[in-house]
Amino acid sequence: MSSIRIAIVGGGPVGLLLARLLLNKPGLDVTVFESDQSPNCRGQGGSLDLHEKTAIAALKEAGLHEEFLKRARFDGEALVICDKGFIKYVNLPGAGENSSRGRPEIDRFSLREMLLHSVPPGMIRWGWRLCSIDEQHNLIFDRGTESGFNLIVGADGAWSKTRKLLSSQRPAYSGISGVTFNIPHAKEKAPECYETVNRGSVFAYSDGKAITGQQVGDGSLNISAWCVQGEDWKENAAHDVSTVQGARSQILDTYQDWDSRLTDFVRHGEEPITRSLYMLPVGWKWKHRPGVTLVGDSAHVMTPFAGEGVNLGMQDALMLSRAILKASRSSNPIADLPSEIERFEDDLFMRARKTAELTRDMMQWWFFTEGSPRSVVEKVAVRMTMFHKSGLLAYATLPFLTACVYAYYLGFKWFH
Incomplete structure (x- = not known):
């Protein structure tokens, strides 16, 4: 054979x-x-x-x-989703093997x-x-x-x-581009950033922009700054984004009203790599x-x-x-x-x-919807939860899940 x-x-x-x-x-x-x-x-x-x-x-x-x-x-399952003012709409702790959320x-x-x-x-x-x-x-x-x-x-x-x-x-071009950085030995070089990430991930969204920070096992942090902008953004940038100082300055100029706990990720970032995001239909x-x-x-x-x-x-x-x-x-x-x-x-x-x-x-909710993440967090929570469920029981519980999520964030927004 x-x-x-x-x-x-x-x-x-x-x-x-x-x-x-x-x-x-x-x-x-x-x-x-x-x-x-x-x-x-x-x-x-x-x-x-x-x-x-x-x-x-x-x-x-x-x-x-x-x-x-x-x-x-x-412990990398620790997750924060926040806005530019560092209001945390999702704040999940790290876990252990026996308490993992399956991610x-x-x-x-x-x-x-x-x-x-x-x-x-x-x-x-x-x-x-x-x-x-x-x-x-x-x-x-x-x-x-x-x-x-x-x-x-x-x-x-x-x-x-x-x-x-x-x-x-x-x-095709998604409409979103940005810069990724690395912060090596973050605990020593950028202790505040290290504490903010909490060995997990931070995702901040506002005004068609994002800053993310993610712990890596070697002690470094992987940082990204994404923005809705044209595919030719590098040629039109006010700074030379191929250099560390130029990339930092370009981002910080457009994130001036963001909380310093988020922009500090960029201030400490090294080894910039420019990226444009593409997608198949x-x-x-x-x-x-x-x-x-x-x-x-x-x-x-x-x-x-x-x-x-x-x-x-x-x-x-x-x-x-x-x-x-x-x-x-x-x-x-x-x-x-x-x-x-x-x-x-x-x-x-x-x-x-x-x-x-x-x-x-x-992508549409985080980057192209006015008032995000505050205006979309309920939809995101329900959508993500249902994506990982299947069967008639999941859809039977959808109204209850939706009611609970929307009630929780109604109260959350009242106090924030």
Whole structure:
């Protein structure tokens, strides 16, 4: 019986998790192609909160849950959502493994390291940057051409080269851009910022702007300042945002009426990186093409304001692995693979649409609604709660949940 040869393009969390889920399974030959020259050639950013029914379920099936628990930061579940005056509309404490709310944090670096260690080094080809895929499904890299794969999985991110074989659709600018910073050794360098974050996350929204602070396991803080502005904002900025002082000055000039506990994140920020946020249309899908599929941001890139992107992507890896394994156990694996992949894609389209709708709504409420967060906090609370529930019982309790949330914030706003 011939093996199913699989090429995974992209060695981020989603691609690596898929490789792990397929590891040592009979009848499968898997290779991961990663454009990075080495595992540590660039930073991985802040931390992620993984959810029980999606990402954590995938890690359990991959046999990595115990290792995840060693790396997870349950105290990182501490969460503040506030406005520019530091009025806290949501204020949740940190937790422990036995009191978790089902959303423990893990550093991006630690998650990728865990996944890298879970697969044999020879499975990953470092420094293979994909240039294109031709109509015969030859993978054209900057280092040569590879061919003969029964399935090519695009896990190559927002600007996926694999996606181009399936569609001309490109991500569109969301209207939001900004700067991310790092505060290393925050407890010593910026103790007030360290205390404000409380080993978790702070998200502040007002006037189409946001400042976020997030604890990272190495003792640093990951800081972001987002703003509704044109795609050409860097060219029109009053300061050179490629420099530390210029980036700080640009932000502080436009956040002059914000509480100093929030702007202090920016004052202490180092290593600025300018970012513009892009998204695929809600409900976008591609026409099935045998031999090629997409997962993660390649399939459904969206803004980070619902915190669901990596969870959806890791669930993609789980569901795709099940489809591949089902085909591999059939009497004619290579012939049965396309139909299993098409069923996987139909499921992905439904899951992605639901998550993209949530993310669009959250972005709209936080950044494009007058008076936010005060004017939208009730809608956000109900929407987020219902997103993670399912079944008739959940919808039967919706009126009661809505009444309780709106009553709570009616009282909260009276005193604030």
